[in-house]
Amino acid sequence: MYNAIIVDDEAVVRIGLKNTIDWREHGFALIGDYANGRDAWEAIEQRKPDLVISDISMPFMDGLELAGLIAANYPYIKVIILTGYDEFEYARQALRLKVSDFVLKPITAREIRGLLDKVRAEMDEERERREDLSRLQSQLKQSLPILRERFLERLVAVGLGKAEIADRFAYFGLAPLAAGSVAVVADIDDFGDRELPSYEHDAEFLRFAAFDIFEEVAERQGAIAFRTREERMVAILAGEGDGSDLYETAFRYAEEVRYHIEKFLSFTATFGVGRVVPSAELLPASYKGALSALDYRFLHGKNRVLGILDLEGRPEGEPLANAAWDRKLVSTVKTGSVHEAQTLIEDGIAELKRSRVPIETCFLQMQKVVLALMNAIQEVVAHDREASIDSQMMLMEVYKFKTLDEIEAWLKQVVGAVMTEIAENRNHFANAQMHRAVEYIETHYADDKMSLQDLCRHVHMSTSYFSLVFKQHTGETFVEYLTGVRIAKAKELLQATGLKFYEIAAQVGYGDPNYFSLLFKKRAGMTPKEYRERLAKESGA
Incomplete structure (x- = not known):
């Protein structure tokens, strides 16, 4: 069973598609219907449907823009465009966006059923190709x-x-x-x-x-x-x-x-x-x-x-190559696994004991490990921060020990200090990037074209990882935070100016005054007009 959603600003179309089609009979579960592309995109990000059936002409975000976002972020989702516009340019754009089908309205229930059967057959064929054991076995021999x-x-x-x-x-x-x-x-x-x-x-x-x-x-x-x-x-x-x-x-x-x-x-x-x-x-x-x-x-x-x-982040230079044990220890240190790092140290010291190498060789090995750890710090610590660990002191300190047991205890302390340094930098890096992101939003909130992709380019992070860290940092998604900033700015303009509501909407990044009014009421609990009247009443009292 595949999941599908409908996107159309005409309620009669959505109701008709929901009620006249036995979706399950055609292999689909209808998991939602939406009146505009913006609401649909939020649902797509959360629910990842297999099929999106969308109109072209809709408020806030049209069908082609929605198809473009889907193609860029979830290329495995199939899209069917329904439109009343018989224009070559629309069809050409849909083709470029790899839309599965471009269908002119009005369309009958029978035609919709045929489309669903066609798309399901394509999906089934993809599944069968991946599950065809004999085909995979044949390809294994010809790899x-x-x-x-x-x-x-x-x-x-x-x-x-x-x-x-x-x-x-x-x-x-x-x-x-x-x-x-x-x-x-x-x-x-x-x-x-x-x-x-x-x-x-x-x-x-x-x-x-x-x-x-x-x-x-x-x-x-x-x-x-x-x-x-x-x-x-x-x-x-x-x-x-x-x-x-x-x-x-x-x-x-x-x-x-x-x-x-x-x-x-x-x-x-x-x-x-x-x-x-x-x-x-x-x-x-x-x-x-x-x-x-x-x-x-x-x-x-x-x-x-x-x-x-x-x-x-972006290091100033690439790290030096390390031996296998060095690399494994550094990788463990960077992930923050204290127990595993200590176990690796114990194993490495035990191997040195078994090898019975000269003491000078042991000192050189320990210096290589320290260099690898210091290199790990340089790799992840931002260039505007100085590491608190003195690498030169550590390189010389190894010579004061007389037994491998003493070196083992010392190396565990060194690793603990390095792990603390890296953990602090990781928090510093994330906080610095989120500070840059918030600053960017505060500066560009009036741009109605500002997108998550623009913001991620500014802070040099991928959209998926940025969304995770931003939510942890602010407690809100990018859209929620941007909306909060815009509504707060709108409240300031409502209080300090006599601008008309559509002028305020434009100044805080909303080209559609009606959409601005809906968001304002959702956030403030009242319309812009009611908010201004309340301010006037309070100032008069």
Whole structure:
């Protein structure tokens, strides 16, 4: 059963569609109907329907604008446009937005039933293609050659020269990457509630099913997809222009794959998005950032798309390469797992004891660990803040100890201090970004075109992560907060000026005076006229 909503400003159309169609008979549950695109968009963000049937001409937000938002943020949702306007330009725009159907009114109940059957058949076909075990098994045997995967893994993990990249891309038939590139890394969380048999190939089959989705969406984006020897899935996306656009494209790509894996395979994966780099030779920096973002799964939970820019901001420079133990310890320190960090320290010291290496080698190893930890602080601490930990002092302090047990206790203290520093910076970074966001809203509230996307570009955060942090910081969504600011400004104008209500509406960012009046009453408990009359009565008393 698929979920559907209706959007039309004509109540008779909505009632007719609800009452004359047996939605369940056609495989749909009608979960809502809305009179304008703005209300529908809020519902879509919350409920994520499978199908949206919308009129074009509506107040506040028309059908094409709504279809554009859906295409940009939830490309897997199908859209049917109903319109009374037989104009080529409307049809052309709908085609560009990948609308499933563009239908002229009036339309009969029989035609609507046919449309629903057609869309359901398309959805069923998509589901069947993903659940067709024999097809997946056949594709497993014909997957990309191992040499291609190993080359791509070397490209992102180690880095290659420009000439070798060009040569290998031509050899494997890969299109050259554009100027900007970004790595997306996916890791399967678990296989859900299903009980896997003991033999490993069933687990591998499920991994391949996930990669089949990962690769299929990548091909549509013109991206390169492959699997690593650690069973992770990697995509390389490239594009010209603003790096923030490519970063958002990578987020949308990851969100679409995440949705399909959960919906069609009934298990989950978490995605890390690295930083955009200016050339293919620098892809290891983006890949390393994507892996670091994945480490934050410990903090934020499974089944998410995590971006390194959202979590750690824009560093002045990339971190130095660390040994495996160093990297694992730093990753754990950054996620804030005190118990796991201490366990890693104990394991590392125990390994040094077993190896019986000279004491000088132990000191050098500890200095490498301290350098890795200090590098982690530089990576995540904002450039306008100075770290409170003296790295030079720590590097020299290691030489005063006489036993590995003393070094273990000291290293645990160092890790505790570093974790505190990183946690404080994480709060500082989030607070600073939210302060910038609030300042932007306070400055641009009068712009009726201001959107969540504009604000996120200003603070260099993805829309999904920004929405989460902003709600935690302010207690309100972006729309709720913006509405509050605008209504507060309107109250000031009502009290201090004699402007007409439509003039006040325009000055606080509302082109539609009626919509402004509705919002004002919802917030203030009275209309603008009643509010001004009350102020006049109070001042006269």
